[in-house]
Amino acid sequence: MLGSGIIKGLAVTAKNFVGSYYDPARMTTVEYPEQPTVLPENYRNFPFLVSENATDPMGTLRCVACQICEKECPPQCIIIEKSKDKKPDANGKMQLYPAVFGIDTSVCMSCQICVEVCPFDAIKMDKVFEIAATDRFLDLYLNREQLAKPNTYYHQIHPEEAAEVDGRLTADRKAAEEKAKATAAAKAAAPVAAPKPADSAVAPKPASPAVKPQDEPRRLVSPKPGEGGSPLGEGGPAKSS
Amino acid sequence: MSPASDSYLERAPLELRDWLVQFLPEPLQWLAHHLITVVAVLAVFGTFFAFTTIAERKLLARLQNRLGPNRSGLPWIKGLKLWGLTQPFADAVKTLTKEDIVPATADKWLHFLAPVIVVAFSLMTFAVLPFGRNMIPVELNAALLYFFAAGAATELAIFMAGWSSRNKYSLLAAMRALAQLISYELPLILSVVPIVLVAGTLSTKAIVLTQGYWTSGFLPHWFVFTPWGLAGFLIFIVAALAESNRSPFDLPEAESELIAGHLTEYSGFKYALFFMAEYFGLTALSALGVTLFLGGWQAPCVFLEFIPSYLWFMLKLIGMIVFFIWVRGTLLRLRIDQLTRLAWKFLVPLALLNVGNAAFWVLSAHWAGPLQLVRWAVSFAVIVIPFVIMGRSLTAGFAPRTYRYAS
Amino acid sequence: MTTALILIAILLLGSAAAAMLRRNLIHSALLLIASWAGVAAFYLWAGAEFVAFAQVLIYVGAISMVVLFAVLLTRQNPVAELPAEPASRMRALTGITVAVCTAAILSAAILSSKFTPAADTAPQTSVKQIGLELMHRHGTALLIVGVILTVALLGATILAATDAKEKPEDRP
Numbered sequence: 001m002l003g004s005g006i007i008k009g010l011a012v013t014a015k016n017f018v019g020s021y022y023d024p025a026r027m028t029t030v031e032y033p034e035q036p037t038v039l040p041e042n043y044r045n046f047p048f049l050v051s052e053n054a055t056d057p058m059g060t061l062r063c064v065a066c067q068i069c070e071k072e073c074p075p076q077c078i079i080i081e082k083s084k085d086k087k088p089d090a091n092g093k094m095q096l097y098p099a100v101f102g103i104d105t106s107v108c109m110s111c112q113i114c115v116e117v118c119p120f121d122a123i124k125m126d127k128v129f130e131i132a133a134t135d136r137f138l139d140l141y142l143n144r145e146q147l148a149k150p151n152t153y154y155h156q157i158h159p160e161e162a163a164e165v166d167g168r169l170t171a172d173r174k175a176a177e178e179k180a181k182a183t184a185a186a187k188a189a190a191p192v193a194a195p196k197p198a199d200s201a202v203a204p205k206p207a208s209p210a211v212k213p214q215d216e217p218r219r220l221v222s223p224k225p226g227e228g229g230s231p232l233g234e235g236g237p238a239k240s241s
Numbered sequence: 242m243s244p245a246s247d248s249y250l251e252r253a254p255l256e257l258r259d260w261l262v263q264f265l266p267e268p269l270q271w272l273a274h275h276l277i278t279v280v281a282v283l284a285v286f287g288t289f290f291a292f293t294t295i296a297e298r299k300l301l302a303r304l305q306n307r308l309g310p311n312r313s314g315l316p317w318i319k320g321l322k323l324w325g326l327t328q329p330f331a332d333a334v335k336t337l338t339k340e341d342i343v344p345a346t347a348d349k350w351l352h353f354l355a356p357v358i359v360v361a362f363s364l365m366t367f368a369v370l371p372f373g374r375n376m377i378p379v380e381l382n383a384a385l386l387y388f389f390a391a392g393a394a395t396e397l398a399i400f401m402a403g404w405s406s407r408n409k410y411s412l413l414a415a416m417r418a419l420a421q422l423i424s425y426e427l428p429l430i431l432s433v434v435p436i437v438l439v440a441g442t443l444s445t446k447a448i449v450l451t452q453g454y455w456t457s458g459f460l461p462h463w464f465v466f467t468p469w470g471l472a473g474f475l476i477f478i479v480a481a482l483a484e485s486n487r488s489p490f491d492l493p494e495a496e497s498e499l500i501a502g503h504l505t506e507y508s509g510f511k512y513a514l515f516f517m518a519e520y521f522g523l524t525a526l527s528a529l530g531v532t533l534f535l536g537g538w539q540a541p542c543v544f545l546e547f548i549p550s551y552l553w554f555m556l557k558l559i560g561m562i563v564f565f566i567w568v569r570g571t572l573l574r575l576r577i578d579q580l581t582r583l584a585w586k587f588l589v590p591l592a593l594l595n596v597g598n599a600a601f602w603v604l605s606a607h608w609a610g611p612l613q614l615v616r617w618a619v620s621f622a623v624i625v626i627p628f629v630i631m632g633r634s635l636t637a638g639f640a641p642r643t644y645r646y647a648s
Numbered sequence: 649m650t651t652a653l654i655l656i657a658i659l660l661l662g663s664a665a666a667a668m669l670r671r672n673l674i675h676s677a678l679l680l681i682a683s684w685a686g687v688a689a690f691y692l693w694a695g696a697e698f699v700a701f702a703q704v705l706i707y708v709g710a711i712s713m714v715v716l717f718a719v720l721l722t723r724q725n726p727v728a729e730l731p732a733e734p735a736s737r738m739r740a741l742t743g744i745t746v747a748v749c750t751a752a753i754l755s756a757a758i759l760s761s762k763f764t765p766a767a768d769t770a771p772q773t774s775v776k777q778i779g780l781e782l783m784h785r786h787g788t789a790l791l792i793v794g795v796i797l798t799v800a801l802l803g804a805t806i807l808a809a810t811d812a813k814e815k816p817e818d819r820p
Contacts, residue, residue: 002632013304013571026306383775386701393709400716404674416720423713443775
């Protein structure tokens with residue numbers, strides 16, 4: 001009969017009305033500021049810089065100021081200035097570091113291209129979405145200090161991805177160490193006549209197969225002990241830039 | 242009349258008014274008397290409007306398993322939320338402080354006049370509604386006619402708003418509004434005609450008084466409890482929904498198709514006026530429904546008469562409005578052709594039949610004993626059988642839909 | 649009371665005159681509606697509240713819609729102003745002739761009709777009396793009016809009706 005559908009519909013909404021008072025599972029909304037939303041693992045909005053050590057974020061940035069991300073960034077929201085000096089990275093290799101690293105989040109479009117092009121896994125996507133500010137220019141421009149976040153934080157927000165990245169990095173590091181040992185041994189064996197071009201040509205080869213093992217345990221955040229104790233200290237003065 | 246009709250609470254509002262008036266000199270008393278009535282109606286229904294908006298938002302939210310606005314508390318006191326009940330005042334401040342934008346090519350005068358007219362006329366309808374025993378702003382012989390006459394002018398305002406905005410959507414909405422309102426004016430008035438027929442008067446006060454009897458103390462003689470009254474009430478509700486542009490008949494301001502229709506080019510206070518007028522119209526129509534079909538300010542049982550009549554009226558009014566909100570939270574918007582078809586092919590014939598039904602009811606008023614049963618049965622059949630038959634023809638070939646792609 | 653009458657007359661005649669002077673058709677229609685409202689106000693002034701409300705309900709509420717619909721549907725561009733044709737002697741002459749003829753007919757009718765002096769107080773007529781009067785004394789006239797209107801309505805329906813086949817999803 002005409003109208004029975006209307007009555008059925010009214011019954012459904014009446015059920016919703018009553019149910020919404022005693023059945024919290026029915027609720028489709030969360031009370032946001034008090035009740036944080038659970039973001040999906042792959043949620044992303046703005047990039048951040050990964051640093052190895054929470055206690056010394058500026059000294060242990062993975063970024064080597066290669067400026068690939070700056071060049072690739074479609075809206076050009078990344079500003080990088082290379083440092084004048086070098087300091088050892090996690091692998092102990094002497095590298096440049098960013099004297100200035102800034103991201104204008106009012107320009108950033110969260111495309112993740114900077115993350116994809118970074119060969120050092122130094123820039124990753126963050127999950128912080130509460131970025132309201134009173135100044136639309138200065139407050140939305142994030143500098144190096146604001147961008148640097150420790151690797152542990154990366155593990156918190158993207159656990160799976162971070163584990164995979166760490167596995168790869170540890171493997172790289174191991175390979176580098178073995179290579180260093182090998183070269184050291186070679187040097188010890190033939191200290192005088194080690195032809196340089198041959199050495200550099202051989203060097204990448206052992207590294208690439210070593211990438212494979214993925215089941216490496218999670219690496220500690222602390223940088224390699226014994227390497228670059230003093231250069232780390234030099235990260236401090238660079239902040240003045 | 243029972244002693245309850247003369248209780249202190251019952252007389253309090255009127256006596257307060259008389260007490261205030263006596264302080265004034267003689268020539269001003271008449272004016273003050275009416276001014277106080279007007280101010281009281283404005284204050285009560287202004288507040289009522291404010292809380293209808295928040296009630297609507299909260300109820301709609303609950304009907305959809307949400308919480309609704311629950312944040313706004315009092316300023317300067319942090320942490321006090323008051324379940325968001327101060328939301329309408331925050332909304333008022335917001336709309337009042339917004340910029341008033343008038344399109345460059347708009348017809349400035351009409352654009353300005355439309356919200357003023359719509360509010361003025363929707364407020365005028367309140368003048369003839371009996372809010373309680375002896376509480377009626379203006380006693381008119383032709384009160385019902387006055388109500389519909391004042392209500393008719395709001396359609397014009399909607400047209401003016403739509404046309405003067407110089408916007409395609411607004412103009413389309415204005416056309417839709419005209420078509421809709423003119424279609425539904427007819428069933429609305431026809432649904433009320435049986436009441437006039439049976440009560441024998443157009444005065445709202447007298448209509449309420451004719452419903453003020455009870456069978457054995459607890460069965461009220463409201464018109465809704467008769468076959469023709471029930472049918473009239475249902476037609477009235479459908480037509481009232483359409484007349485007040487509410488879902489499921491909110492075509493003139495359909496957000497998804499017409500970007501709010503005639504309201505598109507309005508902002509700030511003018512928009513608030515339209516919004517206000519819409520709710521005033523809804524409240525007035527609900528109050529009319531209460532007056533005509535639900536016994537007005539009469540208590541449902543004799544022993545409940547100790548509650549003052551104006552509270553009964555308010556209670557029934559709130560009930561009507563909650564029902565309208567419930568309907569809004571449930572039903573989907575109709576298309577314009579479905580809308581007019583429903584009015585002309587279904588509601589108008591039914592309402593006409595209902596007028597005949599009421600005539601039969603009047604003619605058979607003296608039937609008694611077992612004939613009384615026959616009277617009820619006949620009256621019931623006259624309205625139910627055409628309803629079923631016409632409903633069949635209206636929904637013929639309209640099986641439950643099968644969805645191929647959506648599960 | 650007389651001041652009220654003068655005010656109502658100014659509203660009535662002023663809006664009617666303005667309706668003729670405006671070049672914008674919608675403005676004219678709205679002003680015409682305002683003058684109908686003035687007529688209702690006049691009825692109200694004369695103490696005929698039933699007629700006044702009926703006037704508002706029917707003219708301001710319903711007929712105005714028809715007028716506006718007609719204006720909106722017929723004109724290609726509802727806001728464009730009418731082209732101002734150059735005034736010619738011929739046109740002026742025609743206008744004056746029509747005006748004089750109308751005035752002559754109207755004044756003849758007014759002069760020939762007898763006005764009985766009105767009572768000091770408006771006669772107390774209730775709605776019920778009006779209804780009974782309509783049904784008893786003027787029953788035939790009412791029936792004829794009803795038949796004519798029904799025929800007009802049916803004619804309009806037939807003109808507007810198209811025999812397009814109804815699709816089931818078009819039904820409410």
